[in-house]
Amino acid sequence: xxxxxxxxxxxxxxxxxxxxxxxxxxxxxxxxxxxxxxxxxxxxxxxxxxxxxxxxxxxxxxxxxxxxxxxxxxxxxxxxxxxxxxxxxxxxxxxxxxxxxxxxxxxxxxxxxxxxxxxxxxxxxxxxxxxxxxxxxxxxxxxxxxxxxxxxxxxxxxxxxxxxxxxxxxxxxxxxxxxxxxxxxxxxxxxxxxxxxxxxxxxxxxxxxxxxxxxxxxxxxxxxxxxxxxxxxxxxxxxxxxxxxxxxxxxxxxxxxxxxxxxxxxxxxxxxxxxxxxxxxxxxxxxxxxxxxxxxxxxxxxxxxxxxxxxxxxxxxxxxxxxxxxxxxxxxxxxxxxxxxxxxxxxx
Numbered sequence: 001x002x003x004x005x006x007x008x009x010x011x012x013x014x015x016x017x018x019x020x021x022x023x024x025x026x027x028x029x030x031x032x033x034x035x036x037x038x039x040x041x042x043x044x045x046x047x048x049x050x051x052x053x054x055x056x057x058x059x060x061x062x063x064x065x066x067x068x069x070x071x072x073x074x075x076x077x078x079x080x081x082x083x084x085x086x087x088x089x090x091x092x093x094x095x096x097x098x099x100x101x102x103x104x105x106x107x108x109x110x111x112x113x114x115x116x117x118x119x120x121x122x123x124x125x126x127x128x129x130x131x132x133x134x135x136x137x138x139x140x141x142x143x144x145x146x147x148x149x150x151x152x153x154x155x156x157x158x159x160x161x162x163x164x165x166x167x168x169x170x171x172x173x174x175x176x177x178x179x180x181x182x183x184x185x186x187x188x189x190x191x192x193x194x195x196x197x198x199x200x201x202x203x204x205x206x207x208x209x210x211x212x213x214x215x216x217x218x219x220x221x222x223x224x225x226x227x228x229x230x231x232x233x234x235x236x237x238x239x240x241x242x243x244x245x246x247x248x249x250x251x252x253x254x255x256x257x258x259x260x261x262x263x264x265x266x267x268x269x270x271x272x273x274x275x276x277x278x279x280x281x282x283x284x285x286x287x288x289x290x291x292x293x294x295x296x297x298x299x300x301x302x303x304x305x306x307x308x309x310x311x312x313x314x315x316x317x318x319x320x321x322x323x324x325x326x327x328x329x330x331x332x333x334x335x336x337x338x339x340x341x342x343x344x345x346x347x348x
Contacts, residue, residue, distance in 0.1 A: 007076035015068040016061075023057045082110045089117055098125045142181070145174035184312040187246075191319045198240035198323045205277065206231040206269055208241050212248035213267070216256065224262045231269040235277055237346040243320045247328075250313040251281050251340050258285030258338065272343060279342040288332040296330055 082104040092100055100121055102114040152171045155161040190196055209231060213220070220227060255265055268280040288296065297318040321328040326344035 007072075007080060009072070011072040011075060012065075012069050015072070016065055019061060019064055019068075023061060026057070082106075082114070086110070086114055086117060089114070089121075093117070093121060093124065098128070142178065145177045148174045181312070184316060187316055188312055188319075191316060191323070196323070198243050198320070200238045200240055200324070202236055203239055203241050203244075204233070205235045205237055205239065205244075205279075206233045208239070208244050209248060209267060209269060209279065212245050212252060215245075215249060216252055219256055220265070223256065223259060225256070225259055226262070226264045228264065228266040230267070232271065235269060235271060235346075237277055237344060239324060239344065243323070247317050247320050247342065248279070248281075250317045251342075254314065255281065255283040255285060255338065255340075258287065259283050260285065271346075275346055277344050277346055279344070280339060281342075282337060282339040284337040287334045287336050287338050288330075289334050293330055293332045293338075297328075 085102060085104055089100055089102055098121060100118075102118060104111060104114050149171050152161070152167060152174075156163050156167075161167055210229070213227060213229070252265070259265065264284045266280075266282045268278075268282075270278055270280075272278045297314050318328055321342055321344070324344050326342060328343075329341045330338065331341075332338040
């Protein structure tokens, strides 16, 4: 049975029950009061009066029942119409349709539910656009190294190239690039999971920064980068040391790409306030234009350069900083350098 019919029958049954009770009371009380009157031929008068009341009650109940039944269906339809509209809206969302509209705009519980569904519609539209973009970007990212490896192997097979250590190293670099991409995607998937949590414990922050720099020492030495560390050794904070190391590694790695040979990298650790610390990472590299700076933390955005990264690292960085309850900012001038500022709460 349809929901609106059930509502109508419930309203009709309730109204009819109330009508029968009221009619029964009127018949009883009318008969009782008439009996109190000492009339001649009282029995005949009472009999006719009871008959009149009974007929009146039957006709009234019949007519009112029809009216109640019709009005109940009308009321039920009015009450259930917005619910049916929301149900239809939800079914259209399930079928993949987007940018739908809800005509019910009254600010009540049903109207608020409708607004929530519209918000869901917009959110799903945004996520679908991002999913399509991500799929296209991933296809591009995966295709490039595979194509490079294939071209190397084809050249070796056809005898165009000899399999020298240097050329084999090129194949290995492309394979490493694929492995890095898969690892970053796995990390990003973990971060986006509703169950993702960081393990915050009280740590001295300076050694974590030093460890991140040391992990990239070979690359820094290869480009002869001058590293200046100004670290307040007294700063302790509740952080996830592994994730903070990953944040710093990504930012330093980004700086390494833009730094020239014999460039300078400066890292500062200081107290911004009693409850907040700052890590400032500056370089004198090639910098970024305004568009690249504003979109740096967007997934797969790499700017107009030849950077061989996946474009996911800085997205992961931002999400990990936010998971700590902090913020990360970037300021950059083209051909001048770039400065990353990480603000983190000290307490848990």
